[in-house]
Amino acid sequence: MVTGDTLPAVARLLLIEDDLTIRAPLARALRERGHAVAAASTAMTGLRDALDDRPDLVVLDLGLPDLDGRELLRMLRAVSAVPVIVATARDDEREIVRVLDAGADDYVVKPFTAAQLDARIRAVLRRGPGGSAGEDPTVVIGGLRIDPRSRQVSLDGEPVELTPREFDLLRHLATRVGEVVTKRELLTEVWQIPYGGADKTVDVHLSWLRRKLGESAQSPRYLHTVRGVGVRLVSPEAAG
Numbered sequence: 129m130v131t132g133d134t135l136p137a138v139a140r141l142l143l144i145e146d147d148l149t150i151r152a153p154l155a156r157a158l159r160e161r162g163h164a165v166a167a168a169s170t171a172m173t174g175l176r177d178a179l180d181d182r183p184d185l186v187v188l189d190l191g192l193p194d195l196d197g198r199e200l201l202r203m204l205r206a207v208s209a210v211p212v213i214v215a216t217a218r219d220d221e222r223e224i225v226r227v228l229d230a231g232a233d234d235y236v237v238k239p240f241t242a243a244q245l246d247a248r249i250r251a252v253l254r255r256g257p258g259g260s261a262g263e264d265p266t267v268v269i270g271g272l273r274i275d276p277r278s279r280q281v282s283l284d285g286e287p288v289e290l291t292p293r294e295f296d297l298l299r300h301l302a303t304r305v306g307e308v309v310t311k312r313e314l315l316t317e318v319w320q321i322p323y324g325g326a327d328k329t330v331d332v333h334l335s336w337l338r339r340k341l342g343e344s345a346q347s348p349r350y351l352h353t354v355r356g357v358g359v360r361l362v363s364p365e366a367a368g
């Protein structure tokens with residue numbers, strides 16, 4: 129029987145934890161509880177895996193060898209709404225407030241049991257990414273619907289198949305509807321290339337995205353290039 133508490137049987141978790149004596153038994157215990165668990169032992173491999181593999185939820189240790197977990201959280205939040213539970217050895221309120229402000233969905237203080245973490249995971253997943261219960265994060269711009277939870281896009285009711293990068297590009301533009309977003313910003317926020325990256329990368333992905341939205345740079349509907357500056361996403365009605 130299906131109840132309101134029932135989750136999909138398997139959540140895909142990414143565990144970012146450098147301490148093998150914590151990581152291995154925790155991964156095992158979470159698998160026994162029905163989750164699919166991938167693990168990373170450094171911040172940078174964790175960030176890469178979070179972006180490439182798109183887990184349902186990330187469990188993030190704050191004390192990592194290469195980068196502070198809070199810094200990683202900030203980088204992840206710039207490009208992803210994936211729910212994050214922070215595992216912290218720092219049982220001090222200021223630290224906890226800081227990680228929640230930095231975009232963590234919840235936290236556990238070490239030492240914690242797998243049962244406790246599992247309960248928090250289920251609660252966060254029930255809530256959905258990036259908000260309170262029942263809030264629908266879908267963005268609607270004219271006939272374009274962007275659902276960050278399912279990462280699905282439709283145009284005039286028809287599904288649009290996007291690659292993960294195209295989706296992230298569109299979603300980033302959708303956070304700034306009507307504003308010109310520079311290629312520099314897109315490289316930083318979507319590609320995570322700090323500076324000096326090739327504008328060409330953005331141009332190529334924009335042209336793919338345009339094609340999938342059934343438009344071109346010459347006759348734009350949603351994606352308007354501002355020559356020498358960047359691009360803005362607008363509703364065709366608003367574009368005038």
Ligand code: CA
Nearest residue numbers: 146189191192
């Ligand atoms: Ca650690």
